[in-house]
Amino acid sequence: TALLTGKYAVITGAASKRGLGLATARLFAQHGATVAILDLDGAAAKEAAATLGEGHVGLTCNVTDQNSVKAAFDGLIAQWGRIDVLVNNAGITQPLKIMDIAPGNYDAVLDVNLRGTLYCSQAVIPQMRAQKSGAIVNMSSVSAQRGGGIFGGPHYSAAKAGVLGLTKAMARELAPDNVRANAICPGFIATDITAGKLTDDMRVTINAGIPMGRPGTAEEVAGCALFLASDIASYVTGSEVDVNGGSLI
């Protein structure tokens, strides 16, 4: 059965072709949702939305810019009359060591991953509260739980740990209005962030640290997002769900 029939979902950073956001958008659309893809590049977002079929929307949005966020979300609320699901997926990484993080690096990574999550959530919360229903799904990372990882950088770990704190605080505050907030902590997933940047040796080392012995797929993260976004997770809030092939066991 379709799990999101009649629901309206916004997914940020979902224009990237092999990314977690577009895989999530695809699965949500297959489950009956009307989806808006928001990304820095509006043309790419429109193109990605068109691949989902009729009625889906692609919009330019810079999640670090409150005016850009407000314009995108206000437009969608005017068009749809409601928003049921927000997936805060936009994120960037920088493979830096602690002493190499310059102020500008720190700002950029904190801004997209953490500030963007706050701004987009603030843009939907009044509407979700008025509806007395809504689900917010935030992309954190195993980097938040374990520190490091070869792609993220310590500031990325900090930003994604911040996302966990923000998720729990939002879940607590929004629970009386039946608005849920949960975080997904993907482990090592094969996407553009990781593709083509690995030597065979790195691949062997990474897989050795994963009990399931392989990277995850974008679709495997999307499945978790579908669960958290849908009404079958109606009593799940404030949780962080690991999608990591057992990496933390």
Ligand code: NAD
């Ligand atoms: P990706 O780079 O393929 O996609 C990220 C998207 O975010 C891109 O389309 C990019 O244009 C967009 N974006 C960047 N800055 C933006 C901004 N300011 N406003 C709007 N959009 C912006 O990344 P991905 O691998 O699909 O990762 C998706 C999310 O999952 C990220 O938050 C990432 O940190 C997280 N994550 C990924 C992995 C992994 O292994 N791939 C693991 C753990 C967590």
